[in-house]
Amino acid sequence: MKELQRFSRKYQKEMGWEINPSDYEASRASLLNNYMLLTTEIAEVAEELRKAFNMTNHNxxxxxxxxxxxxxxxxxxxxxxxxxxxxxxxxxxxxxxxFEIDLEESFYSKMEEVKNRSNKDIKYIKK
Known part of the structure; x- marks a missing residue:
């Protein structure tokens, strides 16, 4: 993940796609735009899943x-x-x-937190 983040940082700089750090308003606008783009991509994941389910049902x-x-x-x-x-x-x-977040470190830390939760979801097992 660290290598992925390094690659991403370099790639975004080369492409001129960095989040604007010049001042608060520029950063805010850039972050909101990128968040909007992220949610659009998440919706496209949902559309691919929808295609798979429709294709399955058709078959x-x-x-x-x-x-x-x-x-x-x-x-x-x-x-x-x-x-x-x-x-x-x-x-x-x-x-x-x-935000200078190490995603790999953050991921493992969060998974440990989830593992130790007392209110874990209960998986339904079909009989």
């Missing part, structure tokens, strides 16, 4: 097994879904870099 209606239908759908959206996740990750890295 099931055509007589293909549920398992095979879902595998075909996952295969069909894999590349585009990867691109959308990459877009999301680029914006997350950009914002994290602006």
């Amino acid at each position: 099931i209606q055509q007589g293909i097994s549920e398992e095979k239908s879902f595998e075909l759908a996952k295969e069909s959206v894999r590349e585009d879904l990867g691109k959308e996740f990459s877009d999301c990750l680029a914006y997350i890295c950009k914002i994290a870099n602006f």
Whole structure:
């Protein structure tokens, strides 16, 4: 993750896509714009999932097994879904870099916190 953040910082500088650090209002406007772009990319992830579910349901209606239908759908959206996740990750890295957040350190720390929560979600097991 550290290497990804380093790459992201360099790439955004080369492309002229850095968050504007000149003053509060410029930073605020730039951060809000990048947040808006991130949420747009997250919506595109949802659209790829929707495509996969619709394709699965269509194939099931055509007589293909549920398992095979879902595998075909996952295969069909894999590349585009990867691109959308990459877009999301680029914006997350950009914002994290602006705030000088080490995402790798933050991730592991958060996962440890979640592991130790007393109000964990309970997984439903289908019988």
